[in-house]
Amino acid sequence: MGATFYTEVQAGSDLSGLETVAQQSGEGKWRLRGIKYFTSNIGQADAAIITAKPTPPRPGAKGVATFFAPAYLPDGRPNWKILRLKDKLGTVTVPTGEVELRDTEAHLLGTLDIGIYIALEILTIARIDNSTAGLGLARKALWEAYLYGNERRAFRKRLVEHPLYLRDLVEMEAKLQATLLYTLTAAKTFSDVAYAERPPYGPAYHYARLHTHIVKNLAAWTSIDITRYSMELMGGIGFLEEFPMAKIHRDALVTAIWEGTSNIQSLDMAEAFYRKDAGKALLEDLATRINKLRDEEARHKLTAALQNIKDFATEALKDGVELHSKKLLAMLGKAAAATHYQGWAEDSGEQWATALSKIYLYTEVIDKEIDSNLVRKGGEGLQWML
Ligand SMILES: Cc1cc2nc3c(=O)[nH]c(=O)nc-3n(C[C@H](O)[C@H](O)[C@H](O)COP(=O)(O)OP(=O)(O)OC[C@H]3O[C@@H](n4cnc5c(N)ncnc54)[C@H](O)[C@@H]3O)c2cc1C
Numbered sequence: 001m002g003a004t005f006y007t008e009v010q011a012g013s014d015l016s017g018l019e020t021v022a023q024q025s026g027e028g029k030w031r032l033r034g035i036k037y038f039t040s041n042i043g044q045a046d047a048a049i050i051t052a053k054p055t056p057p058r059p060g061a062k063g064v065a066t067f068f069a070p071a072y073l074p075d076g077r078p079n080w081k082i083l084r085l086k087d088k089l090g091t092v093t094v095p096t097g098e099v100e101l102r103d104t105e106a107h108l109l110g111t112l113d114i115g116i117y118i119a120l121e122i123l124t125i126a127r128i129d130n131s132t133a134g135l136g137l138a139r140k141a142l143w144e145a146y147l148y149g150n151e152r153r154a155f156r157k158r159l160v161e162h163p164l165y166l167r168d169l170v171e172m173e174a175k176l177q178a179t180l181l182y183t184l185t186a187a188k189t190f191s192d193v194a195y196a197e198r199p200p201y202g203p204a205y206h207y208a209r210l211h212t213h214i215v216k217n218l219a220a221w222t223s224i225d226i227t228r229y230s231m232e233l234m235g236g237i238g239f240l241e242e243f244p245m246a247k248i249h250r251d252a253l254v255t256a257i258w259e260g261t262s263n264i265q266s267l268d269m270a271e272a273f274y275r276k277d278a279g280k281a282l283l284e285d286l287a288t289r290i291n292k293l294r295d296e297e298a299r300h301k302l303t304a305a306l307q308n309i310k311d312f313a314t315e316a317l318k319d320g321v322e323l324h325s326k327k328l329l330a331m332l333g334k335a336a337a338a339t340h341y342q343g344w345a346e347d348s349g350e351q352w353a354t355a356l357s358k359i360y361l362y363t364e365v366i367d368k369e370i371d372s373n374l375v376r377k378g379g380e381g382l383q384w385m386l
Contacts, residue, residue, distance in 0.1 A: 065115030090250030117199035134223030352381030
């Protein structure tokens with residue numbers, strides 16, 4: 001098992017501020033000294049990827065190098081000291097600690113001049129992992145709520161027989177499926193370029209990276225929303241520790257924080273979208289997909305949503321993109337997820353799938369009320385969980 005030691009007290013979102021130093025010790029090895037403030041999997045990991053600044057340190061992110069270090073030295077001694085374990089709100093089955101690197105023996109990954117690229121590429125992969133893990137939590141929570149709703153009776157009927165209860169479930173199912181599909185698309189896009197691209201990377205890499213920022217944010221908040229509301233759909237027992245919902249929700253909460261918070265995803269998305277010009281490719285790809293949709297309403301509404309995004313992105317430039325980047329991130333996420341989901345649903349030929357994709361379009365992209373027919377048909381898409 002592995003771990004990443006990046007974050008320090010003064011350097012979390014801003015990796016350029018890290019103070020851990022690396023000194024070459026001969027035979028190609030390095031020795032690292034510093035304190036890492038968040039280290040997950042500690043005590044379990046066999047090795048860690050560690051960021052540090054070789055001496056004499058160069059300022060800024062370009063001065064960051066990335067190292068690989070085993071947890072134990074060949075003579076069995078630990079290669080770092082665990083100072084303490086964190087007392088966390090969630091993910092308590094994964095120990096997270098503070099670690100002191102005291103002449104930790106390490107191997108340089110790549111070369112000194114591309115250290116920050118390596119560190120960030122690892123985070124790109126982690127964003128995809130984080131997204132799928134968050135959606136896994138959402139699936140577990142929704143599944144529990146669905147099973148509960150099929151058993152529990154209130155007002156003389158099973159809960160799923162109440163239109164409003166079923167509506168809640170199908171809306172969440174649509175959100176989960178749409179986000180998962182877009183996450184898997186982002187993973188495939190990255191996997192297609194990852195082996196060919198090398199720092200400082202070309203347009204294909206930045207295009208793939210753009211997807212991962214959008215998906216990371218979308219999946220984290222989908223996970224948080226679904227795990228929270230599934231808890232409510234189980235009523236009072238959803239809140240009890242003897243049932244799994246509270247733990248699942250607590251575990252979901254961190255998915256928006258680690259591997260870069262929502263604001264950091266927004267800023268990094270904006271960098272890829274505008275500075276690396278990957279936004280143009282994304283909007284073109286979505287336009288092509290939308291034009292191929294067979295459902296006329298979806299085609300028109302998504303074309304309008306895409307135009308809205310283009311206008312917003314242009315307006316944002318006038319005021320400084322930073323302030324508007326999170327809204328743009330959310331708009332892109334929902335439009336992209338809706339486009340992929342609609343295309344997939346049409347190809348599947350399943351009525352429940354086209355109903356769910358319409359529900360996603362109405363509730364997440366265009367704010368149009370859904371009707372009982374859509375809810376009933378969409379509900380058929382949940383029955384596999386029984
Ligand atoms: C349970 C847990 C496990 C973790 N495990 C690991 C691990 O294994 N390895 C590791 O390296 N790290 C780990 N982390 C650390 C995590 O990645 C960082 O906490 C996270 O990246 C945020 O950094 P920070 O805590 O320094 O927050 P800060 O950088 O101080 O940010 C605080 C707030 O300010 C916002 N902010 C920062 N800069 C800007 C800006 N320019 N514009 C707008 N808003 C901004 C952020 O979005 C955030 O909301 C873990 C964290 C947790 C909670």
